[in-house]
Every structure is written in C-alpha cells, then in structure tokens.
Amino acid sequence: MSSVHAWRPVAVDGALAVVVAVLQSVTVLANPDAGALDLVAVLAASAALVAWRRAPLVPLLVSTLGMLVYAAHAQPGPPAAFPVMVAVFGAVRAGHRVLPALAGTLFLGVTLAANLAGAASGQDPQTLVQGTVLLLGWFLAAGVGGTVTRHRQAYLEQAEQRAAEAERTREEVARRRAGEERLRIARELHDTLTHSISVIKVQAGVAVHLARKRGDEVPAALLAIQEASGDAMRELRATLEVLRDDDARERDPHDSPDGGPHEHLHERLDEHLNGGPRERAEPVRPEPSGLDRLDDLVDRARSTGLPATVTVSGERRRLPVEVDRAAYRIVQEALTNVSRHAGGAAASVRIDYGGTELVVQVEDDGAARSDAPPVPGVGLVGMRERVTALGGRLRAEPRAEGGFTVRAELPLGDPS
Numbered sequence: 001m002s003s004v005h006a007w008r009p010v011a012v013d014g015a016l017a018v019v020v021a022v023l024q025s026v027t028v029l030a031n032p033d034a035g036a037l038d039l040v041a042v043l044a045a046s047a048a049l050v051a052w053r054r055a056p057l058v059p060l061l062v063s064t065l066g067m068l069v070y071a072a073h074a075q076p077g078p079p080a081a082f083p084v085m086v087a088v089f090g091a092v093r094a095g096h097r098v099l100p101a102l103a104g105t106l107f108l109g110v111t112l113a114a115n116l117a118g119a120a121s122g123q124d125p126q127t128l129v130q131g132t133v134l135l136l137g138w139f140l141a142a143g144v145g146g147t148v149t150r151h152r153q154a155y156l157e158q159a160e161q162r163a164a165e166a167e168r169t170r171e172e173v174a175r176r177r178a179g180e181e182r183l184r185i186a187r188e189l190h191d192t193l194t195h196s197i198s199v200i201k202v203q204a205g206v207a208v209h210l211a212r213k214r215g216d217e218v219p220a221a222l223l224a225i226q227e228a229s230g231d232a233m234r235e236l237r238a239t240l241e242v243l244r245d246d247d248a249r250e251r252d253p254h255d256s257p258d259g260g261p262h263e264h265l266h267e268r269l270d271e272h273l274n275g276g277p278r279e280r281a282e283p284v285r286p287e288p289s290g291l292d293r294l295d296d297l298v299d300r301a302r303s304t305g306l307p308a309t310v311t312v313s314g315e316r317r318r319l320p321v322e323v324d325r326a327a328y329r330i331v332q333e334a335l336t337n338v339s340r341h342a343g344g345a346a347a348s349v350r351i352d353y354g355g356t357e358l359v360v361q362v363e364d365d366g367a368a369r370s371d372a373p374p375v376p377g378v379g380l381v382g383m384r385e386r387v388t389a390l391g392g393r394l395r396a397e398p399r400a401e402g403g404f405t406v407r408a409e410l411p412l413g414d415p416s
C-alpha cells in the first residue's frame with residue numbers, strides 16, 4: 001500500500017501534463033500563425049508540469065519560457081497562460097514567492113506587449129488590456145491557492161506531529177507508571193512476604209538445631225519446612241529481580257544485595273548456633289525455576305506424605321526459558337492442589353518432550369468427580385494464564401474414573 005501511495009501523485013501529475021499537452025497542441029494546430037517551433041515549445045512547457053510537486057522551479061522556468069515563445073509569436077490568447085499558472089501554483093505551494101511573481105509578471109508583460117503590437121491588425125487595445133487584467137486575476141488566484149494549500153499542508157503536518165508526540169507521551173507515561181507499580185509491588189513483597197518467610201526459615205533452623213543437639217531424630221516435616229522456606233526465599237528473590245529491572249531499580253536504604261536484613265538475621269543466628277562465623281560466599285543471583293529442579297520439587301512433595309511418581313519420555317533438551325519456567329510452575333501448582341484438596345491421594349507426573357511441544361500432565365486418584373467439578377481457584381486461573389500467554393492449551397478437569405487431571409501442551413518453537 002505504501003508504494004501505491006508513493007506513485008499515485010506521480011501518476012496524477014503525469015496525467016495532468018498529458019491533458020495540458022493535448023489541449024495546447026490543439027490550440028497550436030488550430031492557430032494559422034503557429035509553426036513547428038510553437039508546437040515544440042508548447043509540448044516542452046506541458047511536459048515540464050510532471051515535476052510541479054517534486055521540483056517546482058523547473059516547471060516554472062520551462063513553462064514560462066516555452067509559453068512566452070508561443071504567446072509572443074502566435075498570440076494565442078488566454079489559453080497559453082494555463083501551464084504557467086499551474087507552475088506558479090506549484091512554486092508558491094513549495095514556499096517560493098519572488099520567482100513565481102517574476103514569472104507571472106514577465107509572462108503577462110510580454111503577452112500584453114505582443115498583443116498591443118498586433119493591435120494594428122484591428123484588435124481593440126481596451127479589450128486586450130481587459131483580457132490581461134483578467135489573466136492577472138487568475139495568476140493572483142493561483143498564488144493565493146498555492147499559499148492556502150501550503151499553510152493547510154503545514155497545519156496537517158503539525159497536527160500529525162502533535163498526535164505522534166501525544167501518543168509517545170502516553171506510552172512513556174504508561175511505561176513509567178508500570179515501572180512504578182512494579183517497584184511498589186517489589187517493595188511490598190520485600191517488606192512483608194520476605195520477612196514472614198525469613199522468620200519461618202529461622203524458626204525451622206532453630207528447631208532442627210535444637211533437635212540434633214539433644215540427639216533427637218529431626219521430623220521429616222520439619223526438614224521439609226526448612227527446605228521449602230529456603231526455596232521460597234530464593235524464588236522470591238528471583239521474582240524481585242524480575243520486578244526491579246536494571247533501569248528502574250533504586251535500592252531502598254534497608255535493601256541489601258543478598259536478600260535484606262532478614263537474611264542477615266538468619267545468618268547471624270546460624271553463626272551463633274554453629275559456634276562461629278561461617279565463610280561468606282559471594283551472593284549468587286538465583287536462577288528461575290525450571291524442570292531441572294523437578295526432582296527436588298517431587299521429593300519435597302513426598303516429604304509431606306504425598307505419594308508421587310515421575311515419568312519423563314522423549315529426548316530431554318534445552319527448553320525456552322518461559323516454557324521451562326511455566327512447566328515447573330504447573331507441576332508445582334498441581335502437586336500443591338493435590339496435597340491441599342485430595343488428602344490421601346497419590347499423584348503421577350508425566351513430562352513428554354515432543355518435537356514441537358512439551359506436554360506436562362499431573363494426575364491424582366483422589367475423590368474429585370466429573371459430575372461435581374471444583375470451582376477454579378487463583379492457582380488454576382494463573383496456570384491457565386501462563387499457558388495461554390505461551391500459545392498453548394490447558395485442560396484441568398476431574399477424571400472419569402475419579403481424581404483430577406491437569407494437562408498442559410506448551411509449544412516449543414525454536415529452542416533457545
């Protein structure tokens with residue numbers, strides 16, 4: 001469509017030049033005083049109009065000279081002024097003033113002089129002067145029309161620029177507000193959820209330490225709490241890193257590179273319980289969760305008393321980051337739902353690496369029935385949003401034989 005729009009003015013200008021050339025050629029052929037030189041001059045003046053938009057001074061010069069040759073020799077009358085008027089209009093439209101005025105004045109002066117010189121043949125001088133004044137009005141109208149067109153075009157361009165600037169401003173405001181909202185959410189998560197998870201982690205660590213110090217067997221549930229709180233802290237830090245991008249990140253005075261004062265609290269307590277300071281490693285930015293941590297996820301579910309099995313088929317390979325993270329989160333949410341809503345049920349996790357898609361399926365043999373499907377909660381809604389964002393398909397529903405199934409089909413695209 002852009003190429004068509006670019007060529008349309010050229011086609012219109014070419015058609016205008018052809019029409020003018022035909023009309024002027026007819027006047028030349030009908031004029032007994034005109035000759036071959038007049039025909040060449042008229043054709044050249046008409047053909048130059050094809051460039052009245054792109055190079056307006058060229059048609060102005062060629063048309064004025066060509067029609068002066070014809071008008072001074074053959075005295076054709078008002079029709080000879082038309083190509084010059086079109087050229088004057090184009091030059092004024094392009095912002096030129098002096099040259100169009102000179103061209104119009106020269107053409108009118110030479111035409112009037114030639115007509116007065118031929119008045120001896122019986123033409124009325126008063127009629128010739130009136131015709132010249134009429135042509136002067138036409139030239140003035142062409143100049144005014146060119147000026148109005150120029151100002152209108154400038155106004156439209158300014159309006160388009162203002163609209164584009166307003167659109168850019170709206171986009172910048174939207175991006176800034178989105179960044180501010182991300183930072184606000186990051187601060188809220190840091191100041192509330194991080195504190196709570198740190199307290200859980202510290203308390204679990206203290207309980208484990210005291211149990212071992214007394215020689216008691218540490219309960220598996222307590223170890224699971226300790227491990228889960230550590231994983232939750234790492235994943236929360238990864239989420240905060242995503243929310244706080246490099247351009248918008250402005251650290252709070254109480255925000256530290258390795259997780260904040262709550263993490264320092266846990267480290268100081270750990271040093272105290274173990275009898276001395278431990279060697280501090282360089283903080284490592286946590287990697288997003290993916291299927292490489294699937295075994296840890298299932299082991300943690302088993303430690304809470306959930307029987308779970310894992311089956312992986314197909315050739316394991318590197319997955320796109322978003323697909324890898326979504327697959328992990330789907331399994332995590334599905335196992336959490338089994339633990340919460342299907343007490344005593346067993347879960348099976350199946351991962352199928354296909355050629356064009358990754359299939360993630362989690363089933364349980366709980367008490368869910370197809371005639372009484374559960375109301376989707378926030379977890380299932382978020383799961384569906386993740387899958388939809390990747391262009392995949394999700395099926396989460398009770399099984400005919402009892403229990404619940406979650407099946408996600410995630411397109412792989414080009415593996416990164």
